[in-house]
Structures are given as structure tokens and as C-alpha cells.
Amino acid sequence: MELRQLEYFQMVAKTNSITRAAEQLHVSQSTVTLAIQRLEDELNSPLLDRSQKQLSLTSEGKVFIQKVSDAFNLLQDGIAEVNNYRQLKKGTLKVGVPPMIGSYLFPEILAGFKKHYPNLDLAIFEESSFYIRQLLEKGELDIGIVNLFQPSQLLETLSIANEQIVVCLPLTHQLAKLSTIAIEKLKEEPFILFKAGAYNRQIILEECRKHGFDPHIILATDQIETMKGSVIKGVGICFLMEEIARRGTEYVSISLANPLYLEFGLAWKKDRYLSMAVQAFINFIRESSFAHQNPS
Known part of the structure; x- marks a missing residue:
């Protein structure tokens, strides 16, 4: 069953005439007639009542034309939907x-x-x-x-x-007044890091191991405000991108002596x-x- 056959059948049902349907579709009458015959053969049911002077739909034809109309409406909706996506309207x-x-x-x-x-x-x-x-x-x-x-x-x-990672410390921390901090000076500090899988965490851990220690991780979270709040309360230290860290005033953020970056x-x-x-x-x-x- 081809879409073209359904289109021809829909036009015949609309005009009640193969001649007028062919004119509307800009094809020959024989083309329309052959398409309808093939459609009827495939369905094994007559769709058109040819016993009268004017064509009309059989009972089967009336049921089928409704489904064909529904199908074409859905098709048109689909075409409109695709066009909306193509034109970035949806x-x-x-x-x-x-x-x-x-x-x-x-x-x-x-x-x-x-x-x-x-x-x-x-x-x-x-x-x-x-x-x-x-x-x-x-x-x-x-x-x-x-x-x-x-x-x-x-x-x-x-x-x-491309952002530098800085260490965030409580205002009263003994290292808070330094301009830069060597990561080995943080060896005894409780670390607040992102959860496993975060590259920020991975970079910090690798840097610590390069300097001969595994930090004591007291808290792992993906919530930045939890990190900042914990630093402010003196729970531990954390490592954030500079742009984020600089937004806080209740703690200090200091660059590492050997800068680390996240791209x-x-x-x-x-x-x-x-x-x-x-x-x-x-x-x-x-x-x-x-x-x-x-x-x-």
C-alpha cells in the first residue's frame, strides 16, 4: 500500500468522481483508476460503489476513508513538527x-x-x-x-x-595571611572535597600524592555552599575554582604555590x-x- 494510492482515494472520496480527482491531482484518469483498483485488491474489499451514475463510497470505503483522513492529519502534524524543529521553533x-x-x-x-x-x-x-x-x-x-x-x-x-583552583581557609586559620600556599603545608589539614568522580577532587588528590601524602578527607559533597559553610565554621579546607571562591567574604581563598587549573x-x-x-x-x-x- 503506497501513500500515493491513499492520496488518490482521498481525492476520489472528496469529489465523488475519478475524472475530477484526476484533474485536481494533475494525473490521468487511468492512473487514478489503477491506483484505486490496486488498493481494493490489497484490502480485498470494494471501496467505491460503481453501480450508480455518480460514484459513492461503499460501507467499507466510508470506514477506510476516515482512517485515511486521520492518517493524513497525523502526517501533516508530523511535517509541521519537523519544520518547527528545523526552524528552531521547537x-x-x-x-x-x-x-x-x-x-x-x-x-x-x-x-x-x-x-x-x-x-x-x-x-x-x-x-x-x-x-x-x-x-x-x-x-x-x-x-x-x-x-x-x-x-x-x-x-x-x-x-x-580555564580556571585556577584555589584553597579556601577559615579567616582565623594560621595560614590565612599567606599570599600563596605550598600544598605540602596542608598535609595535616582536614580536606573537604567533591565526591568521587569529580576532576577537581582527582587533581587535588594527585597533587597531594606527588608531595608524599594522602589527605584526610573529612567531608565529600557536590554542594558548593556546603563546602563554603563548612570552611567558615572551621570544619576543614576546600578547593574551588577561583571565580567561585572569590565570591565569598567569610573565608580566605589563596592560590597554590604550584598553580592547578581546571579547563x-x-x-x-x-x-x-x-x-x-x-x-x-x-x-x-x-x-x-x-x-x-x-x-x-
């Missing part, structure tokens, strides 16, 4: 965002993107950079912001942020079909002030 993006990026950079990105594309919706998944990578590689997210500390052969990336970038799966909405998001980042490096 669409949803599944975006993965790490906690630190979600707390300061992503709201600015989101506001700018929504200004340009108000009809596109973003479903935000706040997870660790490591887990976002996994979801992207599995094709379960459209796009994500990940740490570029370890490249992935399965992902395309576009760098958008974040937009990422999407290689060789995967990119919807118009995903392409729009990538192009928005690439053409905005956020991106500062060509795609890898």
Missing part, C-alpha cells in the same frame, strides 16, 4: 552540567542562549564531569560541559573556561547526528565570548 536539549560550572558560568550561558532561541527548552542534568562524559559517550545526553583534563576519543570538544569545555559525541537545536547551541558557544579555543 526542541529540547539534554545538557549535562558539573556543579561548579552550574553555579556560576552556566546561568550566563543559559540566559544568552534563551535570548537567541526562546522556543528551545533545555533539560539540565547536574552531574560530575566524569559521569557526564559517560552519558555523552553512551548517547544519553545531547551535549555537556566536561573537564578537559583527560581527552576522550569519542567526544568533540570546545574549550570555554572546561562543551562536549558532544563524535559521528552522532546533531539536531538543529544541538547545532544551534554549539554555534552559539563558538560565536560567543565563552569559547576561546577551536574544537579538538
Whole structure:
């Protein structure tokens, strides 16, 4: 059964005439007649009553035309829906965002993107950079912001942020007045780190091990405000991106003597079909002030 046969049958039902249907469809009468006959053969039921001068639908034809009309209505809705997606009048993006990026950079990105594309919706998944990578590689997210500390052969990336990691200490801490701190001086301090899987945590732990110690981790959380509050109360010390740390005044943030950096970038799966909405998001980042490096 072909779509064209259904189209011809619908026009015959509308005009009650093969001649007028052929004229409307700009085809020959024989083409319409043959299409209807083949349709009736396939259904093994007569659709047209040819016993009178004017064609009319049989009982079977009346049932079938309703279903054909419903099918064409759904098809037209589908075409309109696809056009809306193509013209960026509609669409949803599944975006993965790490906690630190979600707390300061992503709201600015989101506001700018929504200004340009108000009809596109973003479903935000706040997870660790490591887990976002996994979801992207599995094709379960459209796009994500990940740490570029370890490249992935399965992902395309576009760098958008390169931030220094600083240590946050209580105001009364004995090291609070230093301009920089060597990480070995923090050997006896209780550490407040992100949960396992966060690259911030991984970088800090690797740096500590380079200097011959494993820190005592007193708290692991992905909540930045919990980290800051715990530092203020003297529970321990934490490590945040400088842009985030500088926003607090009830603790001090100090650079490490050997600076550590986190580079974040937009990422999407290689060789995967990119919807118009995903392409729009990538192009928005690439053409905005956020991106500062060509795609890898």
C-alpha cells in the first residue's frame, strides 16, 4: 500500500468522481483508476460503489476513508513538527552540567542562549564531569560541559573556561595571611572535597600524592555552599575554582604555590547526528565570548 494510492482515494472520496480527482491531482484518469483498483485488491474489499451514475463510497470505503483522513492529519502534524524543529521553533536539549560550572558560568550561558532561541527548552542534568562524559559517550545526553583534563576519543570538544583552583581557609586559620600556599603545608589539614568522580577532587588528590601524602578527607559533597559553610565554621579546607571562591567574604581563598587549573569545555559525541537545536547551541558557544579555543 503506497501513500500515493491513499492520496488518490482521498481525492476520489472528496469529489465523488475519478475524472475530477484526476484533474485536481494533475494525473490521468487511468492512473487514478489503477491506483484505486490496486488498493481494493490489497484490502480485498470494494471501496467505491460503481453501480450508480455518480460514484459513492461503499460501507467499507466510508470506514477506510476516515482512517485515511486521520492518517493524513497525523502526517501533516508530523511535517509541521519537523519544520518547527528545523526552524528552531521547537526542541529540547539534554545538557549535562558539573556543579561548579552550574553555579556560576552556566546561568550566563543559559540566559544568552534563551535570548537567541526562546522556543528551545533545555533539560539540565547536574552531574560530575566524569559521569557526564559517560552519558555523552553512551548517547544519553545531547551535549555537556566536561573537564578537559583527560581527552576522550569519542567526544568533540570546545574549550570555554580555564580556571585556577584555589584553597579556601577559615579567616582565623594560621595560614590565612599567606599570599600563596605550598600544598605540602596542608598535609595535616582536614580536606573537604567533591565526591568521587569529580576532576577537581582527582587533581587535588594527585597533587597531594606527588608531595608524599594522602589527605584526610573529612567531608565529600557536590554542594558548593556546603563546602563554603563548612570552611567558615572551621570544619576543614576546600578547593574551588577561583571565580567561585572569590565570591565569598567569610573565608580566605589563596592560590597554590604550584598553580592547578581546571579547563572546561562543551562536549558532544563524535559521528552522532546533531539536531538543529544541538547545532544551534554549539554555534552559539563558538560565536560567543565563552569559547576561546577551536574544537579538538
